[in-house]
Amino acid sequence: MRVREVMSGPVLVVAVRSTVRDAAAAxxxxxxxxxxxxDEEDRFVGMLAEADLVPDPSGDRRGTAAVEPLVRTNAPTATPDGDLLGLVHRMxxxxxxxxxxxxxxxVAGIVTLADLLRVLKDAR
Structure with missing residues (x-):
């Protein structure tokens, strides 16, 4: 099975120059x-998780700061024609x-654990 058969789209993306507050709201x-x-040319830079946006308990006020330093640039990715089983292993x-x-x-789409569970449920 190919990744394109499972991926969802269109995908919400956040600009690297977005503020933490705007990203959290989205x-x-x-x-x-x-x-x-x-980035500014709609090229993938990395992933941002909700936990990355939670303010530091020490009083760090990230709200108006850009998300760029919080982006996880080593996030795994897939291609539409990639093997789904290989993607499951990487995840x-x-x-x-x-x-x-x-x-x-x-970004052409996204694959979530919920997408993978749906495939398992529908498998016969």
């Missing part, structure tokens, strides 16, 4: 835990729940 409004981050190894699907460096 994740909350869409009920997301993770979101791909893109487990990286301990991630969401993987962006890239086509030409741009």
């Amino acid at each position: 994740l909350a409004a869409h009920g997301l835990s993770d979101v791909p981050v893109v 487990r190894e990286a301990d991630v729940r969401v993987v962006p699907v890239l086509d030409g460096g741009r």
